Amino acid sequence: MTLTADEVRARLAQLREHDLPTHGGRTLAYVYDSGLAEVDAIAKEAVAAYAGTNGLDPSVFPSVATMERDVVGFAARVLAAPEGYAGTVTSGGTESCLLAVLAARDAQPDVGRPQLVAPTTVHAAFHKAAHLFGLDLVLIDVDPSTFRADPDAMAAALTDRTVLVVASAPSYAHGVVDPVGPIAAAAAERGIRCHVDACIGGWVLPFLADEPSRGVAADRPAWDFSVPGVTSISADLHKYGYVPKGASILLHRSMALRHSQFWATADWPGYGVVNSTLQSTKSAGPLAAAWAVIHLLGDIGYAALARQAREGTLALAQEVDGIPGLRVLALPDSTLLAVGTDDSCDPYTVCDELLERGWFAQPQLPFRGGPASLHLTISAATTSKIPEFVAALRDSVTAAQSTGPVGVDPGLGSLLGTLDPATFDDATLSGLLAAAGLDSAAGGGLALPRRMAPIHALLAACPPALRSTLLTAVVERL
Ligand SMILES: Cc1ncc(COP(=O)(O)O)c(C=O)c1O
Known part of the structure; x- marks a missing residue:
């Protein structure tokens, strides 16, 4: 089916409606926003x-x-x-x-x-x-x-x-x-x-x-x-x-x-x-x-943006440590934060709650005995929004605490420990994905649920090799 140029534009805009915003400072991973329209335009x-x-x-x-x-x-x-x-x-x-x-x-x-x-x-x-x-x-x-x-x-x-x-x-x-x-x-x-x-x-x-x-x-x-x-x-x-x-x-x-x-x-x-x-x-x-x-910003422009992002990171780190249930895992050397939770909630649910409130934070799975966390990349455009983000984070933690940490069905949890990803067939994989709440969409692809915390909890319960197999299976089916 061919479209007119205007229809193509409209369709592209429509396609992007379900993507995370690349600008505006509310997406705290994957994207970097200077907040300077002139930089984007050039x-x-x-x-x-x-x-x-x-x-x-x-x-x-x-x-x-x-x-x-x-x-x-x-x-x-x-x-x-x-x-x-x-x-x-x-x-x-x-x-x-x-x-x-x-x-x-x-x-x-x-x-x-x-x-x-x-x-x-x-x-x-x-x-x-x-x-x-x-x-x-x-x-x-x-x-x-x-x-x-x-x-x-x-x-x-x-x-x-x-x-x-x-x-x-x-x-x-x-x-x-x-x-x-x-x-x-x-x-x-x-x-x-x-x-x-x-x-x-x-x-x-x-x-x-x-x-x-x-x-x-x-x-x-x-x-x-x-x-x-x-x-x-x-x-x-x-x-x-x-x-x-x-x-x-x-x-x-x-x-x-x-x-x-x-x-x-x-x-x-x-x-x-x-x-x-x-x-x-x-x-x-x-x-x-x-x-x-580079020519537009030069040293002065980059220094201003770096300082801005850094200010935001330090301010945010301080606020996060003041929120009951949360803690910054490591003193930030740059403009990234890893935020852990205590037993009252889990980082995956906090991420889901943030998304409900219009903010994206990235879940990080537990690794080699280290805790699960949520990752925040702070770019210059986020800094002016730190108070707004902190309010959303506070509310998200309260909501996550009210439901408690997300769990994995004990039967499924013990099954995961026994599975060998090297011998998986397609049917086993599809069964596992369905058990995790990932069903096929009408068009044949995979429908991701609105709340991803149960999926992350399931991945967290898997050994690393199985995590890779499952992640690949999900993306292949998308
Ligand atoms: C330290 C580090 N190295 C490498 C990469 C990979 O970069 P890219 O996603 O552009 O391939 C990243 C991405 O976040 C990173 O943070």
Whole structure:
């Protein structure tokens, strides 16, 4: 069925009605809103102007190379990269992390099965990298009270097969910066690369350097290229760079370190292929938007936005700790909060209640003995709404306490412990999903219930492998 252009517009607007709002500061995960209409407008114009430009070949689209050099140059200065740095604009955080791992692996082809050493709090992108590129992922427990990586335990885990060590600035789930100094030093001593995953902090933390201490910021560990031994850093433009989705940076300390990130071939009958990223043909739109937003905001604009988001985070942390039933799990080093509950309620129900009140917070499942929590990403646009959010959070907790923590049927709970996801057939999966309250919609897809707490409670009761199987089954059926 064809539609007129106006009908297409109307239909697209209608489709978006059920999505979370990307702007307005009420969605506290997934999206980043500067609150500045001019930033969004220039970014949209740039995406539109460059949507069809192919970033595959900067020799015929030289503006792509120019914009990439400019954007990488800005990031290099902000991240204290030394002379001789080399960087790439990628499609997102996961791609930047994947490429850091790939470059490290391919720089050392003779180690046998390569190893990646990381704290348990490292982003899932590194699990994916290990899976895709055939590395053993060695996860090291973090300090159970600060949630920061344990540098001694990480140093002890390094072997002749370790090609990369990773630390976060900050970690997504708890919002804390790992002690990068000793981790990078231990890696450097053995000639091992050290990547700092600053995907979510890379466009915030550098602009908070002169933040008054307040007892929180004072001991934030150093993490950028000023730390000896740090060989690469990822920093997402499409997060706190306030650029539309599809842009991140991977920066290496030197051109030599980046070299193994490239893939090239002329061994086929078509054009010569040289890829600095996992993609080949790629839109130059996100890069152009990054170029535009960076030039519009500059250091002063980013510093103002970073301070704004940070103010909001600290104010919110204080308020959360004053709400009976809630506690902030870790002192926030950046602009993220992990909020736990006591036994009077559970984080999943609090998230459902918040959604009823027009706010999105992201549920985080319990992990390695650590508690379940709700995750809050605070962007600049949220800060002016903190009092409104706190009121909604208070009401949500009261409502969640009135029903008590959501449970899993004891029979189902014990069954989950015995299931082996490796041997699942489709019927077993469908049965499990139905038992969890996920039924087929009229059109054949899966209908998600309005309240997700029972589903999260069910996932929480599953071993991690089963969680992955169930999550995949749900998304496949959507
Ligand atoms: C620390 C960290 N690393 C990597 C990623 C992955 O980024 P993306 O979702 O852009 O692929 C994220 C995303 O939140 C992150 O917070």
